Amino acid sequence: MIGNIFRTLAQASAAAVFLASHACSTGGHEQGRIAVATDATPPAAVRQDDGPPRKVGDEAPSSPPPVAPAKRTLALMPLGAVPEEDVALAVEAIEQIYGWKVDLMESRDLLASSYYEPRKRYRAEKLLAWLGGRKPADADMIMGLTAVDISTTKGKHKDWGICGLADMGGPASVVSTFRIGRKLPGEGKSEKRESYRKRLRELVAHEFGHQLGLEHCPNKGCIMEDAQGTVTTFNHSTGEICADCWRKLEEAGWGSNR
Numbered sequence: 112m113i114g115n116i117f118r119t120l121a122q123a124s125a126a127a128v129f130l131a132s133h134a135c136s137t138g139g140h141e142q143g144r145i146a147v148a149t150d151a152t153p154p155a156a157v158r159q160d161d162g163p164p165r166k167v168g169d170e171a172p173s174s175p176p177p178v179a180p181a182k183r184t185l186a187l188m189p190l191g192a193v194p195e196e197d198v199a200l201a202v203e204a205i206e207q208i209y210g211w212k213v214d215l216m217e218s219r220d221l222l223a224s225s226y227y228e229p230r231k232r233y234r235a236e237k238l239l240a241w242l243g244g245r246k247p248a249d250a251d252m253i254m255g256l257t258a259v260d261i262s263t264t265k266g267k268h269k270d271w272g273i274c275g276l277a278d279m280g281g282p283a284s285v286v287s288t289f290r291i292g293r294k295l296p297g298e299g300k301s302e303k304r305e306s307y308r309k310r311l312r313e314l315v316a317h318e319f320g321h322q323l324g325l326e327h328c329p330n331k332g333c334i335m336e337d338a339q340g341t342v343t344t345f346n347h348s349t350g351e352i353c354a355d356c357w358r359k360l361e362e363a364g365w366g367s368n369r
């Protein structure tokens with residue numbers, strides 16, 4: 112019985128990988144990363160996955176450890192000037208939603224070689240590779256947080272603006288606040304500010320979910336729902352990770368911190 116369940120899960124996982132791979136066959140070399148997209152110019156329905164997930168299931172144990180591990184740690188690195196309040200919101204999102212500990216790293220300048228002059232923004236896949244090499248040994252994952260515009264290649268779009276990009280299954284992600292201030296719902300400054308705070312929290316949680324191996328979720332309102340190319344997807348989010356996604360995290364051994 113249990114064997115059957117595991118076999119079914121393995122098949123489902125393989126199917127998901129295949130579908131992602133198939134759907135994104137034009138995605139080029141940025142494999143294993145998923146981005147939340149908000150570029151205003153291309154069609155809104157274009158998905159932001161850049162390629163097949165990398166190492167889905169490879170890094171996770173096939174069953175959760177019998178004893179809860181020590182508190183997992185995310186190292187958070189501000190890249191360039193980031194408002195303190197935004198940094199605090201990102202820390203809070205990870206701690207509250209996932210129960211992880213967050214170690215705030217010293218802020219660093221953006222990697223100069225990631226700058227893409229024609230569009231005056233920074234290439235997220237280069238930032239990811241750079242961040243991955245800077246994960247402290249005592250941290251499980253690393254996330255960069257920046258206020259500058261970031262982009263990556265998406266299908267035929269050579270340089271596509273995004274809100275975030277993550278290594279599927281870790282180790283790195285990068286989140287940009289540049290686009291989430293657009294089209295904020297609410298009347299007046301304080302309501303819009305609240306909408307911004309909610310979006311930032313969910314964006315951070317979404318990218319972190321990818322780092323933990325979660326793919327996009329079909330359940331409406333789940334934090335892992337596909338943004339479908341627009342920041343307005345955040346507007347109807349419940350601000351929670353759905354039960355199906357939690358189950359996947361548990362199965363991957365990431366669920367014991369909460």
Ligand SMILES: [Zn+2]
Pocket residue numbers: 145146147317321327336337338
């Ligand atoms: Zn995503």
Ligand SMILES: [Zn+2]
Pocket residue numbers: 328329330333334335336352353354355356
């Ligand atoms: Zn979900």
